[in-house]
Amino acid sequence: MEYLLLALIILIVISVFRFFRQRNYLKTLTExxxxxxxxxxxxxxxxxxxxxxxxxxxxxxxxxxxxxKQRLIEIRPDKPVYLYCQSGARSARAAQLLHKKGYKDINQLKGGFKKWTGKVKRG
Structure with a gap:
């Protein structure tokens, strides 16, 4: 039981650390x-x-x-990058990868595509 509690505390500390570190390189934007x-x-x-x-x-x-990782050549490091996924978790992971590869202007849509009210293309 003590080990489980310790593991949980460590996971929480790591998550909080990642959250604050991520705020240094990823801008979360309203729609x-x-x-x-x-x-x-x-x-x-x-x-x-x-x-x-x-x-x-x-x-x-x-x-x-x-x-x-395999398609980084398609993304220019000298232009802003605007990312989105369904809710925000995957775009945050993508931002972390881009940051590690030296990209600077990284942005994500707050709430992801499920919160988007603008124009949508299907197909």
Missing amino acids: EQFREGYRKAQLIDVREPQEFKNGHILGARNIPVTQM
């Missing part, structure tokens, strides 16, 4: 802020292809987080 800048940026949907086909933000490219 309005996201809408203001995504047309001048690289808009990337990090969900899986089937999710993308079911609906995505108009103008987005699909680079699933599961393929991002």
Whole structure:
């Protein structure tokens, strides 16, 4: 029981540390802020292809987080990157990978695609 409690405390500390570290390199934008800048940026949907086909933000490219390492050449480090997924967890993972690879201007949509009220393309 003591080991379980200790493990839980360690997990909580690690999660809190990651959250605060992530705030240094990832900007979480409201839909309005996201809408203001995504047309001048690289808009990337990090969900899986089937999710993308079911609906995505108009103008987005699909680079699933599961393929991002292999497809980094498609993302320019000198331009802002706007990421989104369904709720925010996968875009945060993608942002972490981009940060480790030297990308600087990384943004994500607060609440993800499920909170998006703007134009959507299907298919």
